[in-house]
Amino acid sequence: MPVPTRRRGADSGPVHPVGLARWCARVTRSRPFEAAIVVLIMANAAVLGVETYRISVRPARRCTGWK
Incomplete structure (x- = not known):
C-alpha cells in the first residue's frame, strides 16, 4: 500500500486557536x-x-437528598 505524500504548505507550523x-x-x-x-x-x-x-x-444526608 503506498504511503501518501505531504502536500505543499501542509506543514506551515503550529496552529493557533482563534x-x-x-x-x-x-x-x-x-x-x-x-x-x-x-475546590x-x-x-x-x-x-x-x-x-x-x-x-x-x-441532617446532612437529608440536605443532599438521601434518606
Whole structure:
C-alpha cells in the first residue's frame, strides 16, 4: 500500500486557536480555573463522604437528598 505524500504548505507550523477556542484555551490555563477545579473536586469528595458515612449524619444526608 503506498504511503501518501505531504502536500505543499501542509506543514506551515503550529496552529493557533482563534475565537472561542482561544478563549477556552486561555481560561483553562488560568490559575483561578485550576483553583476552582480543585475546590469542586474537594466539595464532591465531602458530599460523597457524607452520603456514604454510616453513623448519625442524618441532617446532612437529608440536605443532599438521601434518606
